[in-house]
Amino acid sequence: MCSGGTLSILRSDSYVDLSQYRDQHFRGTRYDQERLLRKSCTLYVGNLSFYTTEEQIHELFGKSGDIKKIIMGLDKVKKTACGFCFVEYYARGDAENAMRYINGTRLDDRIIRTDWDAGFKEGRQYGRGRSGGQVRDEYRQDYDAGRGGYGKTVQCQLLFKWC
Amino acid sequence: MSRRRHSDDSDDSDGQPHKRRRTSEPSEIEERLESLICRVGEKSNSSLESNLEGLAGVLEADLPNYKSKILRILCTVARLLPEKLTVYTTLVGLLNARNYNFGGEFVEAMIRQLKECLKVNMYNEAVHLVRFLSDLVNCHVIAAPSMVAMFENFVSVTQEEDVPQVRCDWYIFAFLSSLPWVGKELYEKKDAEMDRLLSQTESYLKRRQKIHVPMLQVWTADKPHPQEEYLDCLWSQIQKLKKDRWQERHILRPYLAFDSILCEALQHNLPPFTPPPHTEDSVYPMPRVIFRMFDYTDDPEGPVMPGSHSVERFVIEENLHCIIKSHWKERKTCAAQLLSYPGNNKIPLNYHIVEVIFAELFQLPSPPHIEVMYTTLLIELCKLQPGSLPQVLAQATEMLYMRLDTMNTTCVDRFINWFSHHLSNFQFRWSWEDWSDCLTQDLEKPKPKFVREVLEKCMRLSYHQRIIDIVPASFSVLSPANPVCIYKYGDESNRSLPGYTVALCLTIAIKNKASNDEIFSILKDVPNPNQDDDDDEGFTFNPLKIEVFVQTLLHLAAKSFSHSFSALAKFHEVFKTLAESDEGKLHVLRVVYEVWKNHPQMIAVLVDKMIRTQIVDCAAVANWIFSSELAHDFTRFYIWEILHSTIRKMNKHVLKIHKELEDTKARLARQHKRRDSDDDDRSSDREDGPLEEQIERLQEKVESAQSEQKNLFLVIFQRFIMLLTEHLVRCETGGIDVFTPWYKSCIERLQQIFLQHHQIIQQYMVTFENLLFTAELDHHILAVFQQFCTVQCTSKLFMFSLLCG
Numbered sequence: 001m002c003s004g005g006t007l008s009i010l011r012s013d014s015y016v017d018l019s020q021y022r023d024q025h026f027r028g029t030r031y032d033q034e035r036l037l038r039k040s041c042t043l044y045v046g047n048l049s050f051y052t053t054e055e056q057i058h059e060l061f062g063k064s065g066d067i068k069k070i071i072m073g074l075d076k077v078k079k080t081a082c083g084f085c086f087v088e089y090y091a092r093g094d095a096e097n098a099m100r101y102i103n104g105t106r107l108d109d110r111i112i113r114t115d116w117d118a119g120f121k122e123g124r125q126y127g128r129g130r131s132g133g134q135v136r137d138e139y140r141q142d143y144d145a146g147r148g149g150y151g152k153t154v155q156c157q158l159l160f161k162w163c
Numbered sequence: 164m165s166r167r168r169h170s171d172d173s174d175d176s177d178g179q180p181h182k183r184r185r186t187s188e189p190s191e192i193e194e195r196l197e198s199l200i201c202r203v204g205e206k207s208n209s210s211l212e213s214n215l216e217g218l219a220g221v222l223e224a225d226l227p228n229y230k231s232k233i234l235r236i237l238c239t240v241a242r243l244l245p246e247k248l249t250v251y252t253t254l255v256g257l258l259n260a261r262n263y264n265f266g267g268e269f270v271e272a273m274i275r276q277l278k279e280c281l282k283v284n285m286y287n288e289a290v291h292l293v294r295f296l297s298d299l300v301n302c303h304v305i306a307a308p309s310m311v312a313m314f315e316n317f318v319s320v321t322q323e324e325d326v327p328q329v330r331c332d333w334y335i336f337a338f339l340s341s342l343p344w345v346g347k348e349l350y351e352k353k354d355a356e357m358d359r360l361l362s363q364t365e366s367y368l369k370r371r372q373k374i375h376v377p378m379l380q381v382w383t384a385d386k387p388h389p390q391e392e393y394l395d396c397l398w399s400q401i402q403k404l405k406k407d408r409w410q411e412r413h414i415l416r417p418y419l420a421f422d423s424i425l426c427e428a429l430q431h432n433l434p435p436f437t438p439p440p441h442t443e444d445s446v447y448p449m450p451r452v453i454f455r456m457f458d459y460t461d462d463p464e465g466p467v468m469p470g471s472h473s474v475e476r477f478v479i480e481e482n483l484h485c486i487i488k489s490h491w492k493e494r495k496t497c498a499a500q501l502l503s504y505p506g507n508n509k510i511p512l513n514y515h516i517v518e519v520i521f522a523e524l525f526q527l528p529s530p531p532h533i534e535v536m537y538t539t540l541l542i543e544l545c546k547l548q549p550g551s552l553p554q555v556l557a558q559a560t561e562m563l564y565m566r567l568d569t570m571n572t573t574c575v576d577r578f579i580n581w582f583s584h585h586l587s588n589f590q591f592r593w594s595w596e597d598w599s600d601c602l603t604q605d606l607e608k609p610k611p612k613f614v615r616e617v618l619e620k621c622m623r624l625s626y627h628q629r630i631i632d633i634v635p636a637s638f639s640v641l642s643p644a645n646p647v648c649i650y651k652y653g654d655e656s657n658r659s660l661p662g663y664t665v666a667l668c669l670t671i672a673i674k675n676k677a678s679n680d681e682i683f684s685i686l687k688d689v690p691n692p693n694q695d696d697d698d699d700e701g702f703t704f705n706p707l708k709i710e711v712f713v714q715t716l717l718h719l720a721a722k723s724f725s726h727s728f729s730a731l732a733k734f735h736e737v738f739k740t741l742a743e744s745d746e747g748k749l750h751v752l753r754v755v756y757e758v759w760k761n762h763p764q765m766i767a768v769l770v771d772k773m774i775r776t777q778i779v780d781c782a783a784v785a786n787w788i789f790s791s792e793l794a795h796d797f798t799r800f801y802i803w804e805i806l807h808s809t810i811r812k813m814n815k816h817v818l819k820i821h822k823e824l825e826d827t828k829a830r831l832a833r834q835h836k837r838r839d840s841d842d843d844d845r846s847s848d849r850e851d852g853p854l855e856e857q858i859e860r861l862q863e864k865v866e867s868a869q870s871e872q873k874n875l876f877l878v879i880f881q882r883f884i885m886l887l888t889e890h891l892v893r894c895e896t897g898g899i900d901v902f903t904p905w906y907k908s909c910i911e912r913l914q915q916i917f918l919q920h921h922q923i924i925q926q927y928m929v930t931f932e933n934l935l936f937t938a939e940l941d942h943h944i945l946a947v948f949q950q951f952c953t954v955q956c957t958s959k960l961f962m963f964s965l966l967c968g
Contacts, residue, residue, distance in 0.1 A: 005239050008194070009201045013492045054723050055764060059623040063535040063584065066771070066808075070725070100492060101539040106588045108625065 015100040019115050025128075026118060036118040041068070041095045042088040044117040046134075048073075049108045049146030050081050060107050061087045065094020071125050077132030083147050084127075084134060086120050110146060193232050196225065200236050204250040206503070211250070212420045219257035226265060234272050241273065242280070245291040246485040248298055248344070253417040256302025260428035266304050270296075270431050281439050284446045290337050296433070297341035300348050302418045303425045307352035309433040310345065311360075314338045318360050320438050321367040328371055328953075329447035332394060334438060335364055339397050340481070343474045346401070347409035361405070368398055375953040378914055379452040379527045384569035388455040388471065396453045399472040413475040415505055454522035456562060462511045469510065479510060483519040487540075491532050498543035513548065513555045517541075521559065524581060525574040528918035534577060538584045556585075564598065567609040572911035573918070575613060576800060583620035591621060591633045602637055607798065607904045611641060616800045619643040623764050646762035650718040652711070662711040665689050669715045679736040686712060686737075704746045712737060713754040717769075724768055731772055738778045748783035753792055763801035770805055774812055781813045781875045789882035798908045806879070807919060813875050814923055817868045824861040830854060873927045876920075880935050883913045884944060891941050901943070910947065917951040924951075 018037055026033045045057070054070050061067055066089065073084035089095045095116075103114040129138040131152040140151035150158065203218050204211060222233055240251050259266025273296060280289040296313075299305040320326075320334040338360070342349075350357050373392055377383070380390040391399075404411060418425060459468045469475035483501060490497035501516050523530050524537045545552050563570070563578055570578070586593060601610035622630045622643045630642055651657060652666035668685050677685075691705040712734075720730035731738065742748045752770065759765045773779045787793065788806050796802055831854045838850075887909060894901045917924060924931070936948040 005235065007201055007236075007239055007243055008197060010243060010489055012496075015492070015494070053626070054725060056624060056626075058724060058768065059620075059764065060584075060587075063580075064533065072725075097533055097535065100494065101533070101535045105539060105542065109590055 013096075013100075015103060016096045021115055023118065025124075033118050037116040039092060040116050040118060041090065041092050042086055042117040042119055043095055043098055043114045044084065045087055046084045046113045046115070047110055048081075048083045048085060048112060049110055050083055050148060051146065052081070052083075052108045054085075056107060057085055057087065061098055061102060064089075064097035064102060066090050069120075071120055073127065073134070074125055075132040076126040076128075082127045082133040083137070086117055086125070087114075088120065108146065192229060193236075196222075196229060196232060197236050200233075200240060200251075200254075201244070203254065204247050211417055215250070215253055215257060215417060215421075219254060219261065222254075222258060223261045226262060230265070230268075234269060237269060238272050238276050241295040242276065242288045242291055244485075244489065245294065246482045246489065248291070248295060249414060249416050249418065252295060252298040252302045252304075253421065255299060256304055256418050256425050256428065257421060259302070259304045259431075260424050263429050266428070267431050270299070270305060270433065274434060274436065277436075278439065284444075286333055286448045290333075290340060293337045294341045294344060297345040297349075300345050301416065303428045303430055306430040306432050307349055309431075311349055311353045311356050313433050313436045314341075314349075314360055315356065316436055316438060318363050318367075321363065323441070326441045327445075327447065329450065330441055330445065331367065332371070332450060333447050335367060336394060336397070339364065339394075339401050340477075342401050343404065343411055343478050344414060346404060347411065350405075350409055361401075364398070368394060372953060374950055375450050376452060378918065378947075378950045379450065381452070381454055381525045381527070381571055381574045382566055382569045383571070384566070388458065390452050390454065391471075393451040393453050396472070397477065400474045400477050403472050404474045411474055411478075413469075413478050413506060413510075449528075452527075454525060455518070456521060456559065457511075457514045457518050461558065462514055465511045465514075466509050467511075468514060475510075479504075479506075479515050480519055480522075483515060484523070487519070487523065488531070491536060494536070494539050494543050497540055498547055501544065502547055513552050516544065517552075517555050517559050521563075524577055525571075527571065527573060528921060530577075534580060535584070538581055541585065542588055561597070564610065564613070567613050570609065572908055573915045575609065576803070579613060579616045579620060579800060583617050583624065586617075586621060587624040591625070591629070593633075595634050595638060599635075599637060602640065605904070606640075609904065612798070612904075614638070615641045615643070619763070619800075622646075644761040646765070648718055648721040648758055649761065650758065651714055653718065661692075662689055662707050666711050666715045669712065670719065673716065673719055679734060682712070682734060682737050683740070704744045704750070705741075706746075706750050709741050709747060709750045710754050712741060713751055714758055717755065717758045724765070727765070727769060728772055731769070731776060731778070735776060735778070738773075738776075742778050745783060745786075748779040749787055749790070752779060752783060752787040753790070756787075756792065760796075763799070767801060767805050767808070771808060771812075774809060781809050781871070782878050784809045785875060785878045785882070789879075789886065798905060803912060803915070807915075810875065810879075810916075810920055813872050814920070817865070817872050820861065820864050820868050824858065824865050827854060827858050827861055831858065869926075872923065873930060876916075876924060876927065876931070877934070879916060880913075880931060883909075883916075884935060884940065887913070887944050888941060891943060910943070913944075914947055914951075917947065921951070 018034065022030065022033055043061075045061075048057075054072055057070055058067060061070075067087060068090045069086075069088045071086040071088075072081055073086075074080065075082040087095075087098070089098070099114055099116075102112075104111060106112070127133040127135070127137075129135045129152065131138060133148070133152070137147055138152045141154060143150050149155065199218060199221065203214050207214055209217075225233065237251065237255060240247070244251070255266070255269055259269070273292060277289055277292045277296075280286070280292065296305060297310055300307050300310050317334040317338045321331045323331070346357075371394075373395075376390075376392050382390055455471055457468060458471065462468065469479065483504065486500045486504070487497060490500055502512070504512060504516075506512075520537055520541060523532065524534065530537070541556060545556065560582060567575065595614075598610070598614060601608075601614055604611050606612065606615070618630055618634065618638075618641060621633075627643070627645050631639075634642060652660065652663050657663055665685060665688060669682065672681055672685055686708050689705065689708045689711055691703075692707055693704065716730050716734060717727065720726040738751070742751045751773070755766060755769050755773075759769070770779070770784060774781060774784065785806065788797075788802055793802065831851065834850065834854065887906075890903075890906055890909070891901060894903075931948075936945060938945070940948075
């Protein structure tokens with residue numbers, strides 16, 4: 001009668017819940033995307049340094065379970081690392097533990113962020129910013145040595161200033 | 164009471180519950196009731212007492228309509244929120260005072276729940292229920308004599324014959340661990356009976372076996388803190404409590420404030436409780452060793468830490484462990500709950516928290532939760548207490564380092580993983596010079612070994628130059644190698660090596676996107692050093708072919724893991740052919756090692772990939788690890804990571820096929836059921852055919868996988884026995900001491916195999932006992948096996964007789 005039940009406060013698993021982000025390029029309905037996200041074994045990892053290697057990512061994310069595949073995010077033009085990647089696990093539970101314990105901790109001295117991904121598809125390894133990198137690096141105003149310095153727009157402005 | 168709209172929160176911001184006059188959906192009511200009950204005792208503007216009183220009033224009013232829901236919720240919090248035990252016993256006490264029948268029904272429900280838990284082997288939760296019942300004596304819900312009677316039945320389990328020791332252990336533990344809460348009351352009412360129970364307990368504890376203890380201790384040394392067996396420690400704590408006349412000052416007892424109300428209440432008698440009998444399916448909790456690393460001398464300026472045999476220490480540790488168990492998924496909540504544990508100005512809470520976390524992290528055989536959780540939890544705690552917790556953690560790290568010489572190898576592994584990961588979150592800042600003492604020691608000794616392994620792990624999380632930069636120059640002897648690939652055909656000066664020209668040829672071909680067939684034809688020209696074994700037809704084991712191909716390919720793909728994985732995938736056919744024989748598999752692994760010995764991480768991922776793509780099998784990896792080529796690296800951490808990962812893959816594989824078999828059997832059963840309920844004559848047994856065939860095939864697959872699994876462990880144990888026996892014989896004939904650092908490491912690695920994979924090994928025990936762990940074995944090695952048997956908690960009676968004689 002009683003030994004099976006639990007309490008909702010103990011069921012809370014906020015680190016594993018879906019975030020607000022939905023991939024605008026996803027082919028399918030919102031519902032399809034959410035269904036995939038809820039059973040996905042793939043994580044998007046953001047705020048990486050451009051210099052962070054696959055080896056480092058493997059070492060860190062390997063702490064929550066066996067990794068099936070890592071796909072480094074690339075600048076669409078330069079084909080060099082542009083600060084994000086996908087990590088796919090064999091088991092959903094291992095991906096959940098990464099969301100609980102690796103998300104929000106540091107890699108290469110940077111707080112990295114993980115989020116559920118509906119699954120890698122060819123083309124998704126490229127940045128979607130106009131200049132080839134990630135969108136966030138197009139418009140940001142700060143100087144980030146690990147992500148190419150100033151944002152692209154700012155870089156253009158500076159260049160223009162000196163011409 | 165204000166009238167609330169349906170959509171409003173049921174509570175005020177001060178946590179004071181209000182009566183609801185609207186009707187809502189039953190599940191919403193249940194949610195609200197659950198929320199009210201769970202949240203009582205949390206931070207609030209009102210006192211705990213007034214919140215409890217208010218909640219008791221609300222629940223009493225809801226009893227006519229929602230009694231069964233309330234019963235269910237209260238039973239569940241009793242089972243799952245033991246850290247708030249006394250809050251809820253007080254609540255039940257107040258309800259019982261207002262409604263005697265409800266109190267009776269609650270007690271009955273608890274007993275039913277207790278019986279169910281015991282039947283399904285939920286022993287940890289059962290302890291919480293027993294403790295809850297005993298605290299209900301303090302709340303005048305249960306009559307003391309009936310509680311004593313229940314404990315009498317518990318203790319009499321020690322008189323049962325032919326049962327596993329761990330069964331008796333649990334009943335004694337359930338009795339003793341309730342006494343901090345209720346010892347005083349029970350002793351006041353029934354001192355003679357209690358004395359008898361305590362003396363029966365004492366004689367049981369004296370005669371029980373403790374062979375398992377060394378296997379579960381984190382340190383082998385007794386100084387500065389003895390690593391006590393958990394029942395021995397608890398017994399000392401209860402004896403001290405008795406000597407102090409059962410005065411216990413740590414536990415928060417809200418019911419004391421309600422004494423005048425509660426003592427008017429009528430009490431219930433517990434029904435006679437017969438412990439359910441032992442069965443084949445009973446699985447009792449494993450014995451434990453209590454981890455201690457701090458005492459009152461470690462925080463001279465703060466509040467005094469309760470002594471190791473004080474009951475306060477027991478209660479604090481129990482509660483902190485329970486908090487982690489409740490909130491392990493929510494690291495911020497967990498950290499906050501730990502830090503808001505009551506009494507934090509009377510006890511050095513930070514020290515208790517750090518000790519409890521390390522106790523879990525180092526627990527043998529395994530931590531209760533995934534290792535990385537503890538790293539992140541400690542980081543959250545540092546964020547919440549930046550002025551104090553980091554210092555305690557640094558102090559703890561220093562102490563753990565100082566005691567490395569006697570620390571169990573498995574625990575050292577976890578210490579290495581924790582410390583390197585922790586440092587990577589804090590820019591690798593550490594006072595390495597403080598540890599310069601290790602530089603003068605033999606590199607195989609625990610301290611320099613630890614520092615080496617930590618630096619290697621730190622490098623994996625960053626890069627080589629970073630590590631060179633963060634340590635003093637004197638530490639270069641311990642710094643990891645630059646993880647570069649070693650290609651034997653790379654230099655012009657290696658021209659004379661056999662296979663050099665083929666290697667060049669291969670390099671060009673691969674760069675030009677050659678196919679597997681083209682590779683085969685290039686390799687045809689490689690002579691076989693084992694010329695006489697060579698057949699004319701097809702490929703046999705040709706070590707030179709393997710060498711040239713694997714060296715060249717891995718060198719070309721050295722840029723990253725992904726490049727190497729692509730290479731393995733592209734030329735999978737070549738690999739499979741070259742590594743067809745057992746010798747071939749072994750040689751592939753040897754060459755991988757030769758190429759990548761500077762980059763253990765790469766070796767590990769390549770071995771993993773090769774197993775998963777069936778280029779090598781698990782037994783080959785096991786043989787390779789014990790081969791003479793790897794002797795130099797045998798005690799390095801990465802070797803054991805590879806071996807355990809290999810065993811886990813094997814285990815997962817068996818489980819997967821087993822599940823497939825069960826699923827297919829279930830499908831067949833469903834099909835039968837459908838046919839039975841279907842009157843249609845057209846359907847027939849014919850339809851079962853494909854499924855039955857599939858089941859047969861899967862059955863074979865399962866048997867074959869299990870056979871492979873058993874064989875893997877056989878190989879591992881055999882090789883261990885050979886290695887250890889060699890060492891023991893050499894020492895005996897040479898007259899030197901057996902206990903070298905290498906020996907300690909090796910024996911503990913063997914123990915680690917047993918402990919990490921005990922459930923699987925259990926299945927093949929008979930084979931291992933008959934083939935390997937026979938009485939002729941050296942007693943040093945046999946002892947490991949025997950200790951393992953005592954740690955295992957099964958119903959197999961023959962194992963118990965093994966213990967006794």
